[in-house]
Amino acid sequence: MWIRVLRLLVCLVLSIVITGIAEIVLNFLLIQYYMHSNYISSRVDLSDDYGIAMLVIFCSLTFLILFMPITFIFLWKMSKKLILNFKILGIYV
Numbered sequence: 001m002w003i004r005v006l007r008l009l010v011c012l013v014l015s016i017v018i019t020g021i022a023e024i025v026l027n028f029l030l031i032q033y034y035m036h037s038n039y040i041s042s043r044v045d046l047s048d049d050y051g052i053a054m055l056v057i058f059c060s061l062t063f064l065i066l067f068m069p070i071t072f073i074f075l076w077k078m079s080k081k082l083i084l085n086f087k088i089l090g091i092y093v
Contacts, residue, residue: 007079015072019064026063027056 034052035043046052 003083007076007083011072011075011079014075015068018071019068022067023060023063027060030056030059 031043031046031052034040034055035046040046
């Protein structure tokens with residue numbers, strides 16, 4: 001019983017961390033694309049632009065809603081296989 005709770009917590013924390021790192025990379029690439037497509041040379045010029053803020057918020061929420069459950073399910077299934085492999089090897093956790 002306690003192994004399932006521990007597995008749940010570890011998978012949840014790892015999915016939050018992985019999703020957060022992926023969102024940082026996504027936002028950086030999105031801002032770079034926006035700056036390149038609108039011929040903006042520095043990030044200081046983005047301070048007056050509300051379009052990029054709305055675009056980043058929309059893309060971040062969409063990415064969070066889609067990517068976090070997928071990451072959690074993938075980690076949950078992989079941890080189940082890992083625990084099963086430990087039991088086959090004779091290591092009981």
